[in-house]
Amino acid sequence: MPHLQFEINKTLQKEKKKEFIVFVEKKFSKIMQTGTDHIAVTIREFEKENISLGRTDKNDFVCLMNLDIRVGRTKKQKLELVKAFIVGVEKFFEINKKNQYVTITNHDGIEFNFYEKSLSNWIKNDDPCND
Numbered sequence: 445m446p447h448l449q450f451e452i453n454k455t456l457q458k459e460k461k462k463e464f465i466v467f468v469e470k471k472f473s474k475i476m477q478t479g480t481d482h483i484a485v486t487i488r489e490f491e492k493e494n495i496s497l498g499r500t501d502k503n504d505f506v507c508l509m510n511l512d513i514r515v516g517r518t519k520k521q522k523l524e525l526v527k528a529f530i531v532g533v534e535k536f537f538e539i540n541k542k543n544q545y546v547t548i549t550n551h552d553g554i555e556f557n558f559y560e561k562s563l564s565n566w567i568k569n570d571d572p573c574n575d
Contacts, residue, residue: 446472446481447512448529452487453495454505456537461487461538464536471528476513500543509546510568522548 448468466486473480497506509529526546533539 445477445484446514447484447486448472449486449510449512450488450533451490451494451495451508452505452533452537452539454537454539455492456489460536464532467532467536468529471532472525473555475525476517476527477521494532497545498542504543505537505538505539507537507544509544510532511546511548512551513548515550515552517550 450464454496460537464487468485469480469483472478472483492503492505492552495506495508497508512523526548527568530541530544533544534541
């Protein structure tokens, strides 16, 4: 169950957030070869001064991403996902690509849980909610 977290120091429009979440779910599903029912997305909005990224100007908008995913994905998949999300954040929220930073954390499936079960480790084209 990936938990895809986006922290942004900007007030966002509700419709843009809804559209972005659909974009994130579809991109993750396609690139990571899995279903969408288990994808969790968090968008956190902060005041401008509450987020900093050393390489940006202090008045710039910033997006920090933390992507918790199951182990097993290839380096190619991860890099494709990072680039897709950076482009998406720029498109939906108008935050410059250079003002974004992504961290990926890999977890065994057992670390992702619903009430009824833990997920298994990732395998190509899995759909953990419907296994």
